[in-house]
Amino acid sequence: MTDTIHYQQNGQVGRLLLNVPARHNALGGDELYAIRDILAGLHGPNAPRVLVVSGAGGKTFCAGASLAELNSGRISGELFQETTDQLAALAIPTVAAINGNVFGGGVELALSCDFRFGVEGSRLRVPAAAIGLCYPVGGIQRFVQRLGVSAAKRLLLAAETLDCQGMLDIGFLDFRLPRERLDDEVTAFAEQLASLAPLAVQSMKAIIAGVAAGSLDAGRADALVAQCRDSADLQEGFAAQKEKRAPHFVGR
Structure with missing residues (x-):
């Protein structure tokens, strides 16, 4: 430092x-x-x-x-x-x-x-x-x-x-x-x-970077999409919408 x-x-x-x-x-x-x-x-x-x-x-x-x-x-x-x-x-x-x-x-x-x-x-x-x-x-x-x-x-x-x-x-x-x-x-x-779902944000950042560089790893991209689909954060996002409250994402 x-x-x-x-x-x-x-x-x-x-x-x-x-x-x-x-x-x-x-x-x-x-x-x-x-x-x-x-x-x-x-x-x-x-x-x-x-x-x-x-x-x-x-x-x-x-x-x-x-x-x-x-x-x-x-x-x-x-x-x-x-x-x-x-x-x-x-x-x-x-x-x-x-x-x-x-x-x-x-x-x-x-x-x-x-x-x-x-x-x-x-x-x-x-x-x-x-x-x-x-x-x-x-x-x-x-x-x-x-x-x-x-x-x-x-x-x-x-x-x-x-x-x-x-x-x-x-x-x-x-x-x-x-x-x-x-x-x-x-x-x-x-x-x-920072209030958004970190798994989704980081996954989409990685995919965008791969697309922009012309080096997208389709298998890794699919795995990132699946990880978000199966995450506790997605369930929290759905629950928060249903209950009309702010979501609390934990990054998993």
């Missing part, structure tokens, strides 16, 4: 905070390894049902990997890629609370989350082509899978700068909000997600 990465859990919602505002929440080795340790621990009966990722300060959500540490060789692009892959592979749904501008690898970090909230007045740019860098293959795949070929070309090949409306138009943002409403809206959304 490091002072530059904070994690806390309130009820069923975990919150991971990038706390390096002086360098626009750019992530060096200490931060990347701390994030990976946190993500590795989000399993088991006490794990949250939702993870929110946010950045400290009011200027930048994340500026990607630390250029100083990349240039010195202290970290590699592969380490950053492994971290975003780990985030994307989480079984639980994830929400990026993008409190400001988002640059470089920070864009991929946000794309590794399932949902993205952004604030009005923010900007996005991936400057890889402007500095002579070919983005890692895994990252390019994520851009294409999440945004489509045309949007990926705009961001990666043309290094286009998008405003908040542009981010919404290409599907990078799911929700655009005034800055003063971001925390409340993200919290309400995360708590609503």
Whole structure:
């Protein structure tokens, strides 16, 4: 753990905070390894049902990997890629609370989350082509899978700068909000997600990911569907509807 990465859990919602505002929440080795340790621990009966990722300060959500540490060789692009892959592979749904501008690898970090909230007045740019860098293959795949070929070309090949409306138009943002409403809206959304049946949510997330990547394991998908069909949570959902009350899901 490091002072530059904070994690806390309130009820069923975990919150991971990038706390390096002086360098626009750019992530060096200490931060990347701390994030990976946190993500590795989000399993088991006490794990949250939702993870929110946010950045400290009011200027930048994340500026990607630390250029100083990349240039010195202290970290590699592969380490950053492994971290975003780990985030994307989480079984639980994830929400990026993008409190400001988002640059470089920070864009991929946000794309590794399932949902993205952004604030009005923010900007996005991936400057890889402007500095002579070919983005890692895994990252390019994520851009294409999440945004489509045309949007990926705009961001990666043309290094286009998008405003908040542009981010919404290409599907990078799911929700655009005034800055003063971001925390409340993200919290309400995360708590609503956490109130849903976790087996169903996680199963459908896994199936959607397989379909999007063109690598769906039909047998595993069928097993996930059957697990939900035979679950105590489904019976609880039916009972709650019949009794006109909120369901209490336990994840089995």
